[in-house]
Amino acid sequence: MTSRRRPVRALIPLFLLALLAACSGGAGGNSSSDGTPDPDGTLIWGWHLPTSWDPVASTAGQDVHALALAYDALVQQENDGDARPGLAESWSYNDTGDQITFTLRPDLTFSDGTPVDAEAVRANIERGQTQSNSTIAAQLAVITGVTVVDELNVTFQLDQPDYQIPLLMAGKTGMLVSPTAFAADVDGLAIAPVGSGPFVLTEYVPDSRAVFERNADYWNAENILLGGVELKPPPDPTVAVAGLTSGQFDIAVVPPAQVAAAEAAQLTVEEQRVFTVRTLDVNNTVAPYDNPLVLQALSHAIDRQALVDVAYFGHGEPNWQPFPEGYLAYDESLDDLYAYDPDTAADLLTEAGHPDGIDLTLTIGSAADQALAEQIQAQVAEAGITITIEVATPGVSNYISRQYPLFLDSFSGRESPLQALEVLFGPEGLMNLGRNSPPELDAAIDAARQVPLDDPAYAETLQTAVHTAVTTMPNTFLFTWPRLYVHGDNVHDWQHQIGTVRFEGVWVE
Known part of the structure; x- marks a missing residue:
């Protein structure tokens, strides 16, 4: 040949x-x-x-x-x-x-x-x-x-x-x-x-x-x-x-900050809504992230709309799940799951055993995420959460090393919504830093697999799996953003x- x-x-x-x-x-x-x-x-x-x-x-x-x-x-x-x-x-x-x-x-x-x-x-x-x-x-x-x-x-x-x-x-x-x-x-x-x-x-x-x-x-x-x-x-x-x-x-x-300059230069700007969502990857086998109350407090302490408005210049939508509104897997019952409420966040920290607040380290992959991380840092301080920002060691993949238990990340979706759930939440999922998942989540994903894509029951079964994943796993979703x-x-x-x-x-x- x-x-x-x-x-x-x-x-x-x-x-x-x-x-x-x-x-x-x-x-x-x-x-x-x-x-x-x-x-x-x-x-x-x-x-x-x-x-x-x-x-x-x-x-x-x-x-x-x-x-x-x-x-x-x-x-x-x-x-x-x-x-x-x-x-x-x-x-x-x-x-x-x-x-x-x-x-x-x-x-x-x-x-x-x-x-x-x-x-x-x-x-x-x-x-x-x-x-x-x-x-x-x-x-x-x-x-x-x-x-x-x-x-x-x-x-x-x-x-x-x-x-x-x-x-x-x-x-x-x-x-x-x-x-x-x-x-x-x-x-x-x-x-x-x-x-x-x-x-x-x-x-x-x-x-x-x-x-x-x-x-x-x-x-x-x-x-x-x-x-x-x-x-x-x-x-x-x-x-x-x-x-x-x-x-x-x-x-x-280009980043959202450059859209106005591109328009002023008479370039074509195409805003393409895709699966991309900003997220905090969490290792729930490492203290204090093994306490769900701490994670709930962190989520309540974040003003997602303000993140979109400031860090992304209004390009994006607050979200509490891995899929955008309008997609078959999107579960509308998760909207505003952890509404921005610093007082509720502080109460949850007290219930978790941290009445005087808590210190966390947030790792970012590069300096490009510094501004977003700093905005999160400022927001959660009002609830008594003190965040130290660090930049990951160049060349180290946290998906493999899992050395950073709280990591500011992006998820760009997968062609199969159930594959997306496995990457995020499955026991071998790259973005599941704890490499664990509860039996009820495994069962919900398996149930959705067994429904043909053209079956009228498929959407409901899929959304049930999404709801189970979001409410049982530690990943914290922030907002969807366009390309x-x-x-x-x-x-x-x-x-x-x-x-x-x-x-x-x-x-x-």
């Missing part, structure tokens, strides 16, 4: 939600100014480089958007949250819901020439389950066996009826990597992805940029109107608008998805 893998220059060992756009005008790179797509045009995208280019080993939820440049998943996700064909053109369950068979598109290959077939699916699932540093093993635990029926059909045996599998396979859990590549050099995937996605990596400079060219062999290549994508870390907030107007970036995510994209008038038809960023139909002049 002739290899078609492109060379990579790696320098130094990446529901219906509101789809609203605002403003127009601006500048940017790659512009031919004639209003037609440039088939060789490269979109310079300001987004986060992934923690690893191996979807099995990556540790951040936001990695999925970068990984989707190089990889395609078995299933894709519609803008309303439903599942649609990806590498698999169809799927079907057996009568009892404990087996699902995927039928692959014919004649597909990875960028190194390896066939995308049923055997490749089996190898990927088994690697995800068994690789020592896998971050998707917990999500794949429901699969007890994989049977290669023939070249294009593969069946998953499940340990129980589970109708979430198509949604699960729409995220990085379902992204397929060339078995030839991971058999030869699994560690090399961290800097050199080998997938079957819309683009192929041709150059990678860690912490600097990743350059992709269009994959002519991609199954949906006719709808990829870009010649390539250059991925760069988001610009520093203080120079974001300047970087966009000068053409250093064609499109980038704010800014671009010049050379970028057209930017897609608004609730899940993974995709590039079908996007073009540059």
Whole structure:
């Protein structure tokens, strides 16, 4: 077999939600100014480089958007949250819901020439389950066996009826990597992805940029109107608008503080409501966070609306749960669960054995969260909670080390709402720092799994699981916030998805 893998220059060992756009005008790179797509045009995208280019080993939820440049998943996700064909053109369950068979598109290959077939699916699932540093093993635990029926059909045996599998396979859990590549050099995937996605990596400079060219062999290549994508870390907030107007970036995510400046520069601002929610990760096996009264006091001491108004310039909505209003899993009974009330917070601290207040340490991942942390610090002081802010050691993942028991974080959601609950609250969940969950939560999640997605009872069963999770687990949710994209008038038809960023139909002049 002739290899078609492109060379990579790696320098130094990446529901219906509101789809609203605002403003127009601006500048940017790659512009031919004639209003037609440039088939060789490269979109310079300001987004986060992934923690690893191996979807099995990556540790951040936001990695999925970068990984989707190089990889395609078995299933894709519609803008309303439903599942649609990806590498698999169809799927079907057996009568009892404990087996699902995927039928692959014919004649597909990875960028190194390896066939995308049923055997490749089996190898990927088994690697995800068994690789020592896998971050998707917990999500794949429901699969007890994989049977290669023939070249294009593969069946998953499940340990129980589970109708979430198509949604699960729409995220990085379902992204397929060339078995030839991971058999030869699994560690090399961290800097050199080998997938079957819309683009192929041709150059990678860690912490600097990743350059992709269009994959002519991609199954949906006719709808990829870009010649390539250059991925760069988001610009520093203080120079974001300047970087966009000068053409250093064609499109980038900017913080809320920069929206007014972007509008003044006549750049297009697209406010895209997604799953992202700010949260406090809590390890409930460490004192004093093992006392639910302390956590309730902390939650009552936080004015969520003020956080949105000040730290996020009004872009966002107070929230007490991991899903935004309007999404199927959203449980409206949780609204205002812990209303802002410093007096109630102080009373709860007294009941918890801290009548004179309590000292806590809040860890942040970077200086970018300093202002938000300081606002929380000032708010909770009124209830007798004294917070010391510290910055995490660079390079340390708290999801793995769990050394910081109170951590200011963001959760960017998952394609499957039950997978999201597992990441946040499951006994192996990365954001469940205590690595524990009560039996009633496990039972509620299992019950929701066994309801088909088109069953009228699905929404209620799902919301019951969300309610159980939020009221029994220590994570403290603060507010949902939109993703704010800014671009010049050379970028057209930017897609608004609730899940993974995709590039079908996007073009540059």
